[in-house]
Amino acid sequence: xxxxxxxxxxxxxxxxxxxxxxxxxxxxxxxxxxxxxxxxxxxxxxxxxxxxxxxxxxxxxxxxxxxxxxxxxxxxxxxxxxxxxxxxxxxxxxxxxxxxxxxxxxxxxxxxxxxxxxxxxxxxxxxxxxxxxxxxxxxxxxxxxxxxxxx
Numbered sequence: 459x460x461x462x463x464x465x466x467x468x469x470x471x472x473x474x475x476x477x478x479x480x481x482x483x484x485x486x487x488x489x490x491x492x493x494x495x496x497x498x499x500x501x502x503x504x505x506x507x508x509x510x511x512x513x514x515x516x517x518x519x520x521x522x523x524x525x526x527x528x529x530x531x532x533x534x535x536x537x538x539x540x541x542x543x544x545x546x547x548x549x550x551x552x553x554x555x556x557x558x559x560x561x562x563x564x565x566x567x568x569x570x571x572x573x574x575x576x577x578x579x580x581x582x583x584x585x586x587x588x589x590x591x592x593x594x595x596x597x598x599x600x601x602x603x604x605x606x607x608x609x
Contacts, residue, residue, distance in 0.1 A: 461602065462602055463503070465602045465603070466503030466504075467503045468529055469500075469503060469507065469526075469527075470500065470501045470502055470503035472525065472526050472529060473497075473500050473501045473507070473512075473515070473526070474501045476515055476516065476519045476521045476526060477497065477501065477515075477519075479519040479520075479521065480518075480519065483497065483498075486515065486518075486519070489514055489515055489517075489518035489519070490511045490512075490514050490515040490518075491510070491511055491514055492511060509527075509573055509577055510573055512526055512527060513573065513576065523576070523580055524580040524581075524583050524584055524587075527577070527580055527581075527584075527603050528580070528581070528584045528600075528603055530584065530587060530588070545579070545582055546582070546586065549582050549585050549586060550578065550582050552585065552597075553578055553581045553582050553585060553600070554578060556581075556597050556600050556601060556604070557574070557577070557578060557581070557604055559601075560601050560604045561574075561604070577604065581600055581603070581604075584600075585600075
């Protein structure tokens with residue numbers, strides 16, 4: 459299995475968990491702004507998942523957007539901009555360099571500047587969390603998150 463296939467499989471498992479927080483799959487699909495058929499493709503890992511859909515689904519299910527995008531152990535920490543937390547400049551620079559590199563390839567279209575900023579903050583928090591656990595951060599995996607989340 460390629461790293462991208464592994465990522466999609468893992469994302470599908472996290473999506474299934476979030477979908478399970480809704481009464482019906484139809485409600486989850488509606489919250490994400492897609493059909494049930496498209497949501498099934500997301501959870502199966504057979505298509506690219508747009509970051510806006512992940513964000514909508516996480517918001518509606520009161521799930522952690524950062525965890526939904528990248529995994530990890532903290533499922534209860536919602537990413538909420540503007541809570542007065544401090545961003546580390548060197549980490550944000552690293553994240554933005556990866557994001558700009560991935561998005562400048564031309565095959566990635568970000569939904570809006572707001573979504574780009576939200577993804578940057580979520581990835582910043584992910585890097586901080588992983589480094590706090592002494593876990594190496596795989597920037598290539600972050601590239602896959604950006605590609606998949608931007609569709």
